[in-house]
Amino acid sequence: MKFTRLLTGAVLALGLASTAIAEEKTKVGFVFVGPIGDGGWTYEHNQARLAIEKEFGDKVETVYVESVAEGPDSERVMTQMALKGADLIFTTSFGYMDPTINVAKKFPDVKFEHATGYKTAPNVSTYSARFYEGRAVQGHIAGKMTKSNIVGYIGSVPIPEVIRGINSAYIHAKKVNPDVEFKIVWVFEWFNPAKEADAAKVLIEQGADVILQHTDSTAPLAAAEEAGNVIGFGQASDMAAYKDGPRVSSIIDNWGPYYIARTRAVMDGTWESVPTWDGIGPGMVGIGEITDRVPADVKAEAIALKEAIASGEYHPFTGPLNKQDGSAWLEDGEIADDGTLLGMNFYVEGIEGTIPQ
């Protein structure tokens, strides 16, 4: 009798102890659209996940699922994470928007952070980076560097974020090179190295000597390197492996500080649903080192442009700008508002082709 009571006591104590430990740890989940080794988009999100682990050590536990298809599959993964006790879940692709909202409704105590979307809820925040600021710098370099006056652009999925990037790059290429022409190819995927390589090759065959990409793998850079006199840019990550070759600069997504801040907010109980959209200034968008392949004067101009954007003194979408059909969009000196930018579904004047709807 005494012995059993002792045992029960021990078991109870153990149980209490283990729940106490479980409560101390904040569990953070990540849903990734590609593999963490893609060298681009997902790679950077995973770096930020590792930054959380480094910052908080034993106090957090992170879990992630990679290569999750956008759509019903992602909803299943998120539900699973929430059921397993995640306190905060980052869903890192545009196509996870509706699934995130659906799952968030079922788990009001779990906080969700959705990247690049526009739908929020009391427990769903959105966050994104002003990649178009980096695109402006790329466009400037592209306009200066192209000899054939043809710039190839590999589009992924026709959503506002990608269209913003095309417009921003085009405006700034056109500014320094009035003869520049953009050839745009849509691959309808974020990550498909074979397709991206094909698209890059096609663009190069049709005369492009600068390739801009909005897809996540390094395949277009490999194609540019094979072609020889073609340059490209790192996308989402620095893609430094191609520094000696075609990569002249890059846009780097730096999610670490944001992820750490949001995790801390959950720990402190101060988490609130807010939309975040930061650019070069706050450090969410980084411009990778501009290599020596770019002439010194162009490099200086590009850096000056970057500084002007970072300080807020210049906005990449400053009028006068017309829409593709010639109708006026922004007056001279007028700056585009965030609402229009977030829902951007038109090309600016001068770009050929139509946006897939």
Added chain:
Amino acid sequence: MDLSSINPILLLASLMVAATPILLAALGELVVERAGVLNLGVEGMMITGAICGFAIAVETGSPVVGFIGAALGGALLSLLFAGLTQFALANQVASGLALTLFGLGLSALLGQSYVGVKPPPTAKLDIPLLGDIPVLGPIVFAHDWMVYFGLALTLVVWALLKFTRAGLILRAVGENHDAAHALGYKVVRVRVLAILFGGACAGMGGAYLSLVRVPQWTEGMTAGAGWIALALVVFASWKAGRVLLGAYLFGGVTVLQLNLQAAGVDIPVEYLSMSPYLITILVLVILSADRSRAPGSLGRVFHASS
């Protein structure tokens, strides 16, 4: 719209490159299915071949050794499938799907230290005089040797199945394994060999992606090519010639639609993007209007006692 910016010679040349990975994988699967086994693990074997070939080519500096390694890697993985389905008599559909998932995971693990590494270039078959012939040269004579290997393999598979005794036995096993067994043929042995062949072909197809077409290693880089190869075998009604036609058609329309997009043709991009699938299926379905059908024992479990 500026169609003149599309160079038909370059288009035809890049079509052959785009088609080779699925051609190789589909030929292997064709032989497997002709032996009566449905292996849905093509994607897994391709990606395993892609990393095995890549790693070995980088370590040895020789793409040829890389391709051999890729074939071995693919075959080794398919041996797992053979063990499950031929000896443990597991369900083929489930085992094949498991093989794909396993292959994707395994390749990611093997490839961790090869991200961002550049492979040694695969030699082009630049025949001095022939390669300089104006139109024909770049289309026919200026590829890497794997493209020709794919073509030769099509011919070999076709001839082997149609004219040789070995091919006859393989087809007999696929059509009716009980009858073949009654005649004294080793059903399991034939099938294991066919599965190994299928694995080796898929492995080389994958290595073609990582060593020639892309060329680099990224996780998940086959991105569905294995599934396309699988579908191609069915739509080609299990005939080697039609697999070649289907693969070249698919590769051709894929490259063509990108070209049309870049040239700014006034067709909605969505239609262009779906066109490779649509056109390939359409053509092969029309072709298969004759009375060709699936091998009789396809996907059925065989045990000598039944």
